Ligand SMILES: Nc1ncnc2c1ncn2[C@@H]1O[C@H](COP(=O)(O)OP(=O)(O)O)[C@@H](O)[C@H]1O
């Protein structure tokens with residue numbers, strides 16, 4: 001790839017003019033049209049031979065052929081993105097396009113003059129797609145780490161861990177953004193004593209394309225310096241947050257922060273699976289009781305089935321000092337691995353949550369604060385970047401989301 005220009009190959013069906021697509025990329029915009037192929041199926045020779053940096057699949061009439069071509073490119077040109085243009089998105093097409101391997105999808109106005117705005121959006125989409133597809137190993141610039149905080153049940157300490165881990169990383173000099181993915185009953189804002197602010201729902205419904213500057217306007221600022229993308233204020237707003245939107249948000253945030261920490265609702269919902277798929281690390285939170293441990297074990301097994309690298313999974317045992325007749329040896333036997341961090345039960349934790357001041361700030365010397373700082377150190381010692389699973393797309397595709 002040239003340092004300055006991106007070479008795009010355009011493949012289109014009969015319902016959308018290749019010339020029109022090329023016109024959207026005027027000279028000097030940073031994208032050069034390397035070829036125009038007026039056919040989507042079977043995989044055209046020009047596509048088979050192409051070494052373009054990005055494939056643009058423009059489709060108005062043949063969605064199945066477009067999806068097949070997207071899939072072919074994603075499998076055979078894994079380092080090069082593919083962006084889909086369509087006039088309308090037939091039912092389920094967007095999700096299927098992303099599952100097939102599309103990096104981005106734009107709905108464009110049929111025909112007419114090439115508009116400046118559409119042109120700008122397309123050029124930006126292609127630049128973003130190429131920039132994102134360059135893996136951290138390739139571009140060296142390094143995306144921030146993304147830690148998904150998981151736990152099989154409610155009330156076991158996921159939100160507690162997310163807040164305290166985030167602040168501990170900030171205190172180590174890292175830039176951190178917390179995302180409240182508990183879209184129906186998120187309480188991250190309350191746990192941090194944050195005042196009402198724009199939420200992820202406001203961001204999702206604002207329209208237009210996403211970039212760091214735009215997302216920034218919707219982030220609340222915690223006194224520690226940490227930023228927070230709050231959950232919707234009402235459960236019925238959760239439906240506006242799509243998986244495709246979340247993927248975009250994560251990609252932009254990872255480009256802008258050292259750490260993106262995602263506080264999740266219980267279980268492996270499609271949103272949680274998408275977040276795991278986009279993450280570089282996992283923090284699994286469990287509690288010291290037999291039911292919780294059984295579910296934590298199931299959670300760890302699910303990650304394994306997803307092909308998640310176990311080296312990138314940290315295990316936090318919360319309320320680890322409770323005298324409930326389960327020893328640490330029992331824990332090891334049930335989970336098959338020792339917890340990395342033990343967080344004791346303490347009434348100061350409950351108070352810290354009620355007061356909206358996480359324990360690492362309010363009781364810096366407490367055992368719990370030390371445990372969360374140790375957790376932060378273990379992530380920081382590993383650096384950021386690299387994904388925790390073999391391929392970027394396999395999980396979502398498998399989930400059917
Ligand atoms: N180690 C602990 N010591 C005392 N209270 C705790 C501890 N861990 C969690 N809690 C309490 O349990 C409640 C639920 O924790 P939370 O982090 O919100 O769970 P989750 O996010 O998994 O639903 C918190 O309000 C907190 O008061």
Ligand SMILES: [Mg+2]
Pocket residue numbers: 155158159160182187263264
């Ligand atoms: Mg929670």
